[in-house]
Amino acid sequence: MELATQLVTYGILIGCVFAFVSLGLSLIFGVMNIVNFAHGEFLMVGMYVAFLMSSYLPLDPLVSLPFAAALGFILGITSYRFLITHILRGPMVAQLFGTFGLMLFLRYLVMFVFGPDVRTLSHGILVGKTFSLGWVSLDASKVMAAGLCLLFFVFVYWMINRTKLGRALRATSLDAEAARYMGIDTENMNALAWGIGGATVGVAGGLLAHFYYVTPTVGMLFVLIAFATVALGGFGSISGAFLAGIIIGLIQVLGGHYLSELKFTFIYIAYFLTVVLRPRGLFGW
Amino acid sequence: MLLRVESLVKEFGGLVANADISLEVEQGEIVGLIGPNGAGKTTLFNCIVGYYKPTSGNVSFVGEDITGWPAHRVAKMGIARTFQNLRIMPLLTVEENIMVGAFCRTGDRQIARRDAHEILELVNLTGEAHASPTELPIASQKRIELARALATKPRLLMLDELAAGLNPLETKEIIQTLHRIKEERNLTLFLTEHVMEFIMIISERVIVMAAGRKIAEGTPEKVAKEERVIEAYLGERYAEGR
Amino acid sequence: MGQLLRDIFSFGDRPLSERIVLLVFMAVVLTFPWLAESAYARAVMIKFLLIALFGLGWNLIGGYGGQVDLGQAKNVGFGAYATALMMFHWRTSFWLTVPVGIFFATLESFAVAYPMFRLRGHYFAIATLCVALVWKELFIFWDWTGGARGVEIPIKPTPNFTYMQFGSVGYHYFIFGLFMAQFLFMNWFRKSKLGYQLQAVRDNEDAAASLGINVTGTKVIAYCITAALGAVGGSFMTAYYLYIDPDLVMPLDLSILIAMTVMVGGAGSIWGPMIGAAALIPLDMYLGAWLAGGGHYGIDFMIYGFIIMIIAAYEPKGIWGMIERLTKRG
Numbered sequence: 001m002e003l004a005t006q007l008v009t010y011g012i013l014i015g016c017v018f019a020f021v022s023l024g025l026s027l028i029f030g031v032m033n034i035v036n037f038a039h040g041e042f043l044m045v046g047m048y049v050a051f052l053m054s055s056y057l058p059l060d061p062l063v064s065l066p067f068a069a070a071l072g073f074i075l076g077i078t079s080y081r082f083l084i085t086h087i088l089r090g091p092m093v094a095q096l097f098g099t100f101g102l103m104l105f106l107r108y109l110v111m112f113v114f115g116p117d118v119r120t121l122s123h124g125i126l127v128g129k130t131f132s133l134g135w136v137s138l139d140a141s142k143v144m145a146a147g148l149c150l151l152f153f154v155f156v157y158w159m160i161n162r163t164k165l166g167r168a169l170r171a172t173s174l175d176a177e178a179a180r181y182m183g184i185d186t187e188n189m190n191a192l193a194w195g196i197g198g199a200t201v202g203v204a205g206g207l208l209a210h211f212y213y214v215t216p217t218v219g220m221l222f223v224l225i226a227f228a229t230v231a232l233g234g235f236g237s238i239s240g241a242f243l244a245g246i247i248i249g250l251i252q253v254l255g256g257h258y259l260s261e262l263k264f265t266f267i268y269i270a271y272f273l274t275v276v277l278r279p280r281g282l283f284g285w
Numbered sequence: 286m287l288l289r290v291e292s293l294v295k296e297f298g299g300l301v302a303n304a305d306i307s308l309e310v311e312q313g314e315i316v317g318l319i320g321p322n323g324a325g326k327t328t329l330f331n332c333i334v335g336y337y338k339p340t341s342g343n344v345s346f347v348g349e350d351i352t353g354w355p356a357h358r359v360a361k362m363g364i365a366r367t368f369q370n371l372r373i374m375p376l377l378t379v380e381e382n383i384m385v386g387a388f389c390r391t392g393d394r395q396i397a398r399r400d401a402h403e404i405l406e407l408v409n410l411t412g413e414a415h416a417s418p419t420e421l422p423i424a425s426q427k428r429i430e431l432a433r434a435l436a437t438k439p440r441l442l443m444l445d446e447l448a449a450g451l452n453p454l455e456t457k458e459i460i461q462t463l464h465r466i467k468e469e470r471n472l473t474l475f476l477t478e479h480v481m482e483f484i485m486i487i488s489e490r491v492i493v494m495a496a497g498r499k500i501a502e503g504t505p506e507k508v509a510k511e512e513r514v515i516e517a518y519l520g521e522r523y524a525e526g527r
Numbered sequence: 528m529g530q531l532l533r534d535i536f537s538f539g540d541r542p543l544s545e546r547i548v549l550l551v552f553m554a555v556v557l558t559f560p561w562l563a564e565s566a567y568a569r570a571v572m573i574k575f576l577l578i579a580l581f582g583l584g585w586n587l588i589g590g591y592g593g594q595v596d597l598g599q600a601k602n603v604g605f606g607a608y609a610t611a612l613m614m615f616h617w618r619t620s621f622w623l624t625v626p627v628g629i630f631f632a633t634l635e636s637f638a639v640a641y642p643m644f645r646l647r648g649h650y651f652a653i654a655t656l657c658v659a660l661v662w663k664e665l666f667i668f669w670d671w672t673g674g675a676r677g678v679e680i681p682i683k684p685t686p687n688f689t690y691m692q693f694g695s696v697g698y699h700y701f702i703f704g705l706f707m708a709q710f711l712f713m714n715w716f717r718k719s720k721l722g723y724q725l726q727a728v729r730d731n732e733d734a735a736a737s738l739g740i741n742v743t744g745t746k747v748i749a750y751c752i753t754a755a756l757g758a759v760g761g762s763f764m765t766a767y768y769l770y771i772d773p774d775l776v777m778p779l780d781l782s783i784l785i786a787m788t789v790m791v792g793g794a795g796s797i798w799g800p801m802i803g804a805a806a807l808i809p810l811d812m813y814l815g816a817w818l819a820g821g822g823h824y825g826i827d828f829m830i831y832g833f834i835i836m837i838i839a840a841y842e843p844k845g846i847w848g849m850i851e852r853l854t855k856r857g
Contacts, residue, residue: 035649086840092648094843096595097790100783101835104828111825216825220779224660227653265664268657275650276642334737356736365737372734374727376795385727388720389739395530397720437739 002136007253009136013146015249019242020149021204021222022229023156024076024197030173030236031193034088037099038079039226040219041106042072042198046205047214048110051119061124062144065206072202075106076194084194085187103219111216119214141210148207156200157238169193173236221264225252228271234281244282286348287312287473288333288364288441293342295328302328304497306342310441310475315467317488317505318477321517324494326477327369330445334366335359346441360389365439367430369446373418379429380405380414386436397436404432407466424455428462435466444476448483456483463487485509493517535715545798552801556703560696567812569695573767575808576702577760581785582792582800583709584756589786590794591722592749593729594644595652598659599785602754604666604777605632606761611678611771612671614690618681621691621766628758635662636754640747656779663777677772680765691766698767705763709756713797725749726795757785787831791838793847802846807831 025039046068053064079102087098129140160166171179172189180186212218229248233240251270256263274281288310295303302325310316320326331337333344335356344352346362354362365386374382380401387397387404405411408428413421418429427447434442444463448456460483467474478484484491485505493501493508495517501508508514538546555562556572563569581599588594606628613619613627643654667675686693691701716722724745727735732742765771784807792803815827842849 035653083836083840090839090843093593093595093790093794094839096649096652097787097835097843098839100787101832101837101839104783104832105836106832108825108827108829108832112823112829116824224653224657231650259668261668262664265661268661272642272654272657272661275646275654279646279650336733336736355741356733357739357741360737360739368734368737372731372737374730374734376730377723377726381723381726385723385735385740386738388723392720394534394718394720394723397723433734433738 005134006136007257008250009138010142011250011253012246013138013142013249014253015246016146016149016153017142017204017208017245018225018229018249018252019245020153021201022226022233022241022245023153023238024200025223025226026230026233026236026238026241027156027160027169028193028197029230030238031169032088032173032176032190034084034095035099035227036194036197037096037223038102038106038219039197039201040221040223041103042075042219043201043205043208043222044110044214044216044219045075045106046072046202047209047212047218048114048205049202050206050209051121051214054121054124061121061206061210065148065203068202068206069199070202072198072200072205073195074198075202076196076198077191079198080191080194084190103223107216107219114216116216121209121214124210139211141207145207145210149204152200152203153242156196160238165192224264224271225267228267228274230281231271232274232281234283237281237283240281240283286310287314287346288475289343289345290329290333291343291345293329293332293344294340295325295332295337296340301497303332303339306494306499308492308499308502310473312440312473313471315474315487315489316476317484317491318475318494319479319481319484319491320494320500322479323496324517325497326494327445329494330366330443330477333359334364334443360437360439363438363440364443365434365437365441366443367427367434367445367447369449371423371426371430373426373429375417375419377418378415379410379418379421382418382429383432383436386433389437400436401432404435407435407469408432408462423450424459427451427459431462431466435470438470439472441473441475444474444478446478446480447476448478448480451480453482456480459483460487531715534718535711538714540718541797553707560699566695569699571809571812573695573698573702574812575804576699576706577763577767578784578788578808579801579804580702580706580709580760580763581757581781582788582804583706583713584753584760585785586713586789586794586797586800587716587725587756588746588749588753590789590796590799591717591729592725592746593795594746594750595648595786596655596750596753597652597779597782597786598655598657599753599757600777600779600782601659601662602632602636602757603761603764603781604662604773605635605754606758607765607771607776608666608672608678608761609758610762610765611680614680614765615678620689621762625759625762628762629755632754632758632761633751636751637747640750641743644743644746644750656782659777659782660779663773663779666773666777673772675772675774677770677775678765680769682769692769702763702767705759709759710797712756717797721745721748729795787835789845791831791834791845793845793850796845796847799845799847806834806846 021043025036028036049068049071050061050064053059054061083098083102087095130137131140160169168184169189171184172186176186229244230241232247233244248267251266252263255266286309290306290308293303293306306329318326332339335354338353343350346364351359351362383401383404384397387400391397405414408431410428418426476484488505491505491508492499493514500517501511501514559572560569585599588596609628609631610624613624639658643651646654666672683690683692686697724740727740728742728745736742761776764776788803788807789800791806793799810830811827818826838845
């Protein structure tokens with residue numbers, strides 16, 4: 001019983017993080033129907049920001065979060081303006097490969113500059129600390145990560161659904177041409193979607209760095225988790241992404257407990273089964 | 286009886302696009318299907334050729350029940366179609382496009398190429414055999430699509446808005462081409478169309494649809510005068526103009 | 528019979544300039560062991576031919592079929608492991624293991640193909656990726672295949688034609704022979720009924736169906752053929768590297784490399800895989816290895832990534848597309 005509670009709690013915590021990681025992907029896909037293979041790389045960059053700032057400056061890694069967000073935002077917008085606008089004109093295959101190339105470029109750029117070694121955060125208020133809640137023992141960093149991810153998720157959700165800017169974004173995703181007729185600058189909306197996508201996942205990276213190893217190749221894993229989450233939740237549905245994130249988190253923790261070498265395999269299988277059996281996902285259109 | 290449609294119904298969610306349509310097409314006829322926008326003509330078309338599965342009702346061709354058959358089986362049975370929005374294969378040459386159609390009936394490239402060239406002559410495109418179709422004018426691309434459908438050696442050729450976007454001279458040419466290929470290949474033609482000048486001239490019999498139902502049937506002159514049809518959208522001009 | 532031979536060997540439908548370049552290329556490769564001074568250069572050439580070989584197979588589903596498959600490494604793995612395990616456990620000779628690898632690769636591909644081909648575009652690509660990753664993890668997990676430790680092949684005095692073990696010159700002709708066989712197969716394929724139908728499916732599925740083509744069936748067959756071709760290359764890897772593990776024969780990076788090579792070179796063209804491999808392999812083996820010696824890893828893939836972005840943005844038809852475009856004007 002204690003074990004079950006422990007596992008489920010962890011599953012939910014990590015699920016919150018997964019949900020937030022997939023938010024950017026879902027947003028970009030909703031607004032412009034393009035899948036960003038480099039999504040995981042933006043996360044990886046966020047992780048490195050946290051690592052570098054806390055290693056070379058006497059700062060707590062939490063302080064690096066705004067910087068990770070900013071860098072993610074810039075990366076997103078830059079990618080949009082310099083790459084995506086060009087590949088959108090081409091065939092779908094080119095679109096797929098364009099973001100793929102970006103993924104490789106970013107990943108190996110970081111590897112070239114910082115080396116392939118695995119790093120971890122050495123210090124920080126939350127790093128390595130645990131506390132107990134009832135009979136469950138929790139990593140402080142994971143609780144904080146989950147909490148912040150939840151908070152930011154709700155914030156982005158609020159922004160999309162309750163602000164004028166969010167309405168413009170939603171209009172663009174429903175019908176770009178009609179949105180233009182209404183005076184919405186869809187180019188800016190697209191760039192903004194990429195910026196927000198990059199920023200959210202950069203912050204997620206910064207949080208993940210607290211308890212996950214930092215290495216240039218970590219991006220691929222998270223982009224696949226994000227894909228699985230978005231597919232399960234339904235492409236285009238933000239609330240679906242949240243629920244799906246929790247489910248994927250639970251799958252990973254429970255599956256990982258019983259067969260730890262295959263903990264990610266279950267996620268890949270989850271993606272495959274979802275798209276084959278229920279392509280619309282739980283809530284998508 | 287070449288083609289028979291019985292009580293066909295096609296629903297999309299709550300929307301009834303085709304409600305209880307029945308019609309027949311005899312071997313050797315030229316039948317036109319007209320109706321205002323949203324009448325359900327293309328839906329009916331697509332139900333017959335296997336692009337959609339009818340919600341209920343039957344489609345039979347040369348006596349065989351083909352209801353709900355997938356498009357490629359329908360094509361092999363002998364119904365060929367063209368597309369309203371031109372589905373040319375852009376990365377293949379004109380000749381290769383037509384050969385794809387010919388491969389429906391043979392596995393041998395030499396035979397496919399020979400068939401393709403016969404048809405290229407039939408539609409007056411021999412000179413463009415090695416051209417890239419995307420560089421040719423629309424009227425030629427329509428002839429390519431026609432040729433490609435013809436290469437599958439159909440008995441029934443279904444044409445979806447073939448005359449759209451053609452000027453009067455091109456329209457006249459395509460009517461001549463259609464008559465020629467019909468004679469040459471012993472075809473039956475079933476066309477759906479918006480361009481009145483085209484369809485009222487070429488059709489021997491016209492079926493009119495509106496709001497998902499069949500509302501009239503008969504020769505072009507008779508149909509043009511029927512009150513319900515005029516109500517739907519036609520003017521008496523077309524009947525008087527002949 | 529004569530027609531079949533002509534279809535396999537004739538490049539008569541291609542312009543003379545291309546045929547001349549092909550002859551020059553073949554002449555260079557044939558005489559390479561004598562032209563090249565260092566063993567390293569010979570190893571680069573072997574890697575080039577191996578990746579070009581993989582590219583040829585992938586070009587079938589990815590280029591002519593237009594379905595971006597990011598999981599080809601699993602088929603390579605099936606071939607490699609079939610050969611390795613049969614050699615290791617039962618001392619089976621190489622050529623008897625190849626059909627076994629082909630069999631498993633084709634069987635597995637057939638099983639996953641139908642559900643996967645209900646997907647399009649990105650979803651399909653990611654699904655292929657997931658399937659390949661699942662297999663790699665299973666191979667790591669499974670003891671009988673050696674798990675993460677891999678499988679070691681008994682080493683024999685060279686040349687050995689049972690296990691196909693040679694010196695570097697022998698391997699060169701071995702891989703060149705396999706390459707030529709698949710190259711001629713692709714030459715036949717692109718002119719065959721299936722080749723035409725597959726390209727029709729790539730260009731316009733609805734139109735293809737209206738012409739009597741079973742779209743899904745065609746894709747599945749193409750996918751299975753590509754799997755079989757990939758497995759053959761995998762078997763070669765076992766005979767060449769003499770030791771295989773999941774990270775060598777089934778990694779995601781290999782799937783990506785194979786797909787990229789063809790996309791950069793020109794997918795859907797018979798020359799694409801060779802051009803792509805020629806562009807990328809020397810870059811990797813010379814620049815990448817040189818810098819890696821100094822402790823700087825990753826520059827080769829960084830450049831690849833950059834090249835891919837440029838190609839995707841400006842020349843989606845790859846280097847060959849660019850050549851065609853430029854020579855048309857001239």
